Amino acid sequence: LGNLQPENAGDKPADYWRAGEVRRYHMAPKAARLQAELTQSAASLGGLHRGPGIVLDLGAGGGLSSLTFQALAADSSAVGGPPFVIGLDASPAMLAAVSKEKDLAGIRIPSLPCAAVPGAREDDARLVDIAIGVQWQRQRYDRVLADLAQPLPFRSGIADGVLSVSAVQWLLDGRPEPSSVSAQATDQGEQAASSTSLLGPQTRLRRLFRCLRQASVPCARMALQFYPPKGDHDFGARAVVDASRAEGFDADVVLDFPHRGTAKKWVLVAQAPPALDVDSRNFEVSKSSLRRQGQPAWCALCWPVVAGCCALQARCTAGAGDSDDAAVRARLEQQHVEVALRLARCGRRLREARGELGAAGKSSEIRERLERELHPLQRALATALDDALQAMLPRQQLEDEVLEDSSAKKRRLLSNSASAEQPEAEPPAGPEEAAPTKTQLRSTIMERLQDVLAVIHRAPSEQWALPPPPLGSEAEDKLYF
Template structure:
């Protein structure tokens, strides 16, 4: 199967039909959620403190929903108008920006406490127009991203490098822009579970986080089980439960949005229909 970035530019590939198909695919949604949760984990954000995050290549807001579920505020950036249209229909809580990441991040210096990106970075390695030069576009992107992050922030990119040369191209331009860090490969010995995360830091020579699936202990406990255990330890509401729904509704009220009144039926599991 051909890589999507070789079929058409992202703003054309992700048309209205593809955007809806992407957002309605339960398998894609589950994978997107898992990868974003892992990316947030690699950001090492302060606990119990909401942060202001940038979601690069936010698409229809699947990863943004993960950020808001964890109590953070976010801004999404994407080049596909159709994808952003689906995000608006889904009533995501983040602010949305139609923009080409290869032309830079159009935000003020020091705006964000961190940034995440799921399945978007590899698109910058492809020249969709005669004027596109991947090296220049990558450097423009990373240098402007570096500027709009606070000096204690991290940026984590889940991406699909085609080969080692492409991975070297990406990391070299990130380091040239001022970042520290490198690539963390989760489950490196698995063909299906293997995931690449580019972890970038704005300052200090801090060791890279440990990858998942590199020893017997991490292989014996699934990543999903670890996430649920950590959430329970931190006292966070189980997703889709009554407390989670009430917390989300309260956030929407604070933002001035219209929300249905709470009742004894809020969050109650409905009977199966025959």
């Protein structure tokens, strides 16, 4: 099947996840670790319920995401232990593939933010052995054969939280044909992009979120990691978040990088409405509207998804507290630093190629190559970052020179009188403008990170803040900054 996404290879999950495909999946190298990292990312971003109660795991398969979450919840030392997890899946073969403790040996993932461990500090980087979850599965886990596209078999108000890893995309309907979209809708920006005419009815998604709202307790939290369709990520993210909001959830789509590489992962984080009290419900909706103002904060790392925000922005929005963990925040900031460094170096090469610093013989060739290899958005951001860093670097270099002068003065004071009487040699003349090294650029970016983030978190022009058309897989892959 090549690079075809599983949800596009069969009509239903049970049609794809038969015994042979289930064995192939579980035998894949690092499959268990990747699944555990996705679970940790979703649970961390969603702030899922960790104490006694019930958490639903949608598309649980062999239970790896369930036991990973239970290991993380147990590590949080919640009074009463981790919740009872009910795993749902439409594939009998997947449900039968129970994870064994020996297959999980050595898989350790970061603990959830601010886990309540005696004596632990917020900046402690601790790892959790997911094999711990196996013993909790024996006590607090059950499996249900259920199709997520159909009504869920639960009574009202039983779920304290909802987790899902790589399942919700099976319910996503494709983008409607262009002929079905009115010309008027395309000129209405965000409001039109959220309309049924552009996203389609999304009947199965709406039914799922309607069932989840009914099954959830007031203010229950959800974290659903999903894969948008290749080449049309913004449409997929927008369809999922709009379907959840239409059923009353306060929801956002958040970008994270849970693995060691640069692979983007998307998580719907949502909260069920409070108890049906009119005043409190209106207050929550008002607070949510003020936070989002109709559109998530823009981030270069998210593009072409403009319907979501990055995990760093999500944590900044949440503010300090249990949702803010120093180690997690440092990881998210480092991702932005690396992107800014790559773009800034491209911006400098573009400036050189335009003749400000570069050699005339190669300027045209370098400029043409960069403009061919970089997406227009990357070029715009690269130029903006280079301009911003040009303004920062002289100030940084001046501070470095002051430190160097201070050190030289101390050395002169400590020298003997004979050497002090000798005339001081003039320093060799340097070039009029020395290009900053990669190390210097990185140092400046890290020290002035808030200024750099102001560039990365602002669309260069209005066109980049609008929902893009389908880009195709190759064009979208090119935008993995």
